[in-house]
Amino acid sequence: xxxxxxxxxxxxxxxxxxxxxxxxxxxxxxxxxxxxxxxxxxxxxxxxxxxxxxxxxxxxxxxxxxxxxxxxxxxxxxxxxxxxxxxxxxxxxxxxxxxxxxxxxxxxxxxxxxxxxxxxxxxxxxxxxxxxxxxxxxxxxxxxxxxxxxxxxxxxxxxxxxxxxxxxxxxxxxxxxxxxxxxxxxxxxxxxxxxxxxxxxxxxxxxxxxxxxxxxxxxxxxxxxxxxxxxxxxxxxxxxxxxxxxxxxxxxxxxxxxxxxxxxxxxxxxxxxxxxxxxxxxxxxxxxxxxxxxxxxxxxxxxxxxxxxxxxxxxxxxxxxxxxxxxxxxxxxxxxxxxxxxxxxxxxxxxxxxxxxxxxxxxxxxxxxxxxxxxxxxxxxxxxxxxxxxxxxxxxxxxxxxxxxxxxxxxxxxxxxxxxxxxxxxxxxxxxxxxxxxxxxxxxxxxxxxx
Numbered sequence: 001x002x003x004x005x006x007x008x009x010x011x012x013x014x015x016x017x018x019x020x021x022x023x024x025x026x027x028x029x030x031x032x033x034x035x036x037x038x039x040x041x042x043x044x045x046x047x048x049x050x051x052x053x054x055x056x057x058x059x060x061x062x063x064x065x066x067x068x069x070x071x072x073x074x075x076x077x078x079x080x081x082x083x084x085x086x087x088x089x090x091x092x093x094x095x096x097x098x099x100x101x102x103x104x105x106x107x108x109x110x111x112x113x114x115x116x117x118x119x120x121x122x123x124x125x126x127x128x129x130x131x132x133x134x135x136x137x138x139x140x141x142x143x144x145x146x147x148x149x150x151x152x153x154x155x156x157x158x159x160x161x162x163x164x165x166x167x168x169x170x171x172x173x174x175x176x177x178x179x180x181x182x183x184x185x186x187x188x189x190x191x192x193x194x195x196x197x198x199x200x201x202x203x204x205x206x207x208x209x210x211x212x213x214x215x216x217x218x219x220x221x222x223x224x225x226x227x228x229x230x231x232x233x234x235x236x237x238x239x240x241x242x243x244x245x246x247x248x249x250x251x252x253x254x255x256x257x258x259x260x261x262x263x264x265x266x267x268x269x270x271x272x273x274x275x276x277x278x279x280x281x282x283x284x285x286x287x288x289x290x291x292x293x294x295x296x297x298x299x300x301x302x303x304x305x306x307x308x309x310x311x312x313x314x315x316x317x318x319x320x321x322x323x324x325x326x327x328x329x330x331x332x333x334x335x336x337x338x339x340x341x342x343x344x345x346x347x348x349x350x351x352x353x354x355x356x357x358x359x360x361x362x363x364x365x366x367x368x369x370x371x372x373x374x375x376x377x378x379x380x381x382x383x384x385x386x387x388x389x390x391x392x393x394x395x396x397x398x399x400x401x402x403x404x405x406x407x408x409x410x411x412x413x414x415x416x417x418x419x420x421x422x423x424x425x426x427x428x429x430x431x432x433x434x435x436x437x438x439x440x441x442x443x444x445x446x447x448x449x450x451x
Contacts, residue, residue, distance in 0.1 A: 028240035098139035160259025
């Protein structure tokens with residue numbers, strides 16, 4: 001009976017493919033599940049085309065098993081060169097046998113201990129790593145594929161990939177791969193944290209004290225409410241298809257010390273940066289409509305990003321300057337600028353440019369009390385800076401910050417004595433937030449309640 005290999009299209013392969021599909025489904029490998037479903041379908045249709053054509057083989061499966069046994073005996077006796085030859089012969093007949101592949105991977109690693117050149121050592125390690133990866137692809141349920149992958153990467157000095165492989169091995173096979181000594185010897189002890197929910201991701205910063213923190217993210221889509229700062233030197237690896245999104249910008253804030261594998265971020269920092277930089281160039285050349293189009297495209301990727309929102313508001317303000325001779329159109333543009341500034345403040349109440357563009361828009365619309373209120377919040381948050389347009393139109397303003405009713409009464413008494421001076425009282429009350437302008441007998445005074 002002719003031998004069949006992974007990728008062959010033959011009715012006799014339907015059963016093995018179904019079993020392998022079940023294993024991949026349990027492990028969360030959706031891509032492999034889809035591929036195996038396709039293979040099963042083609043086997044049922046009786047297609048003769050082969051996706052994988054193996055080289056002609058003179059050995060039968062029993063001969064390959066015999067070579068494997070010879071190799072195992074030589075390996076135990078310390079004859080690693082002889083064991084390597086036996087495994088090579090066996091793999092010519094069974095190229096997708098996961099156990100043979102990991103046996104040969106282990107043999108390559110043992111050969112490193114013999115006196116050889118640096119080039120030879122690296123060559124052996126690269127072959128061993130390739131065998132371990134092929135073993136995982138051939139049989140994802142075989143724990144030694146993950147084990148030797150982590151070992152090879154540790155010997156190659158690749159900290160992030162090695163810790164990622166070790167953590168996945170620990171997650172899938174907690175009893176067999178709880179600790180991989182080669183990884184610990186090279187990089188120290190590691191702590192693996194399995195993430196299955198958004199709440200798990202939000203707790204990442206609480207583990208910043210761990211030297212080798214490895215986060216294994218299970219397959220799925222994770223929508224973060226705000227961008228998350230990943231601890232320094234952390235390793236993140238996705239198991240299956242993992243997508244992390246955030247409407248307020250790039251989901252994860254990563255520095256150069258963080259390693260990430262098999263995780264898709266949406267949007268990416270590069271895609272947003274490319275759009276906003278192009279918009280700035282258009283704005284510098286007076287192409288306001290083109291700039292607005294690009295900023296709005298970026299906003300689709302990050303619907304609540306305060307920086308993009310205030311950039312759009314500033315662009316509307318610039319467009320309004322060009323429409324001074326068209327009062328109705330100018331007013332519409334200023335209203336759009338104000339709306340975007342307010343949305344930016346709602347997204348991030350500490351975003352300074354939100355208050356700056358809001359105050360500017362209100363001043364241009366000649367809404368004095370509201371403009372003074374927004375300018376007062378900006379002045380308070382920016383430690384005393386004024387909004388130029390507001391100062392030019394209405395003069396300087398004094399901001400009084402109060403946190404109690406007693407302080408408020410004292411401020412009211414002082415306000416009555418300061419006629420003709422713009423006075424804004426900024427009230428704080430716990431963590432609640434409401435905004436409202438109050439008119440006093442002193443027409444230059446306002447009371448605003450803000451965060």
